[in-house]
Amino acid sequence: MAESTTQRRPLTGWDKPELDLSNAQWQSGSNGLGDVQIAFVEGFVAMxxxxxxxxxxxxxxxxxxxxxxxxxxxxxxxxx
Structure with missing residues (x-):
């Protein structure tokens, strides 16, 4: 079997973009009662x-x- 010539990067789980969250529209995860907020930014979800x-x-x-x-x-x- 021939070896693949495609070079693969290891899956580290940290290959995420550096997003500018300074103008993000943060939403509470539980009607303002919880500790978690999320924002939808550039096609990603920030928490x-x-x-x-x-x-x-x-x-x-x-x-x-x-x-x-x-x-x-x-x-x-x-x-x-």
Missing amino acids: RNSGRPESPSLIFTPAEWGAFVSGAREGDFDLT
Whole structure:
């Protein structure tokens, strides 16, 4: 079998863009009662701690965000 000539980068999970979040429209994840806020910026989803908005934000691709939301709806994160 011939070797592939395509060079692949390792999947590190950190290959996210540096987004300018200074003008992001942050929305609370739970009607203003929770600690999580999200913003849709340049085709990505940013998530931050509303109690510490200066701390780094997590950046998700649409596919990652969709998987998270589906898992939450299906109870994957419920405490037992």
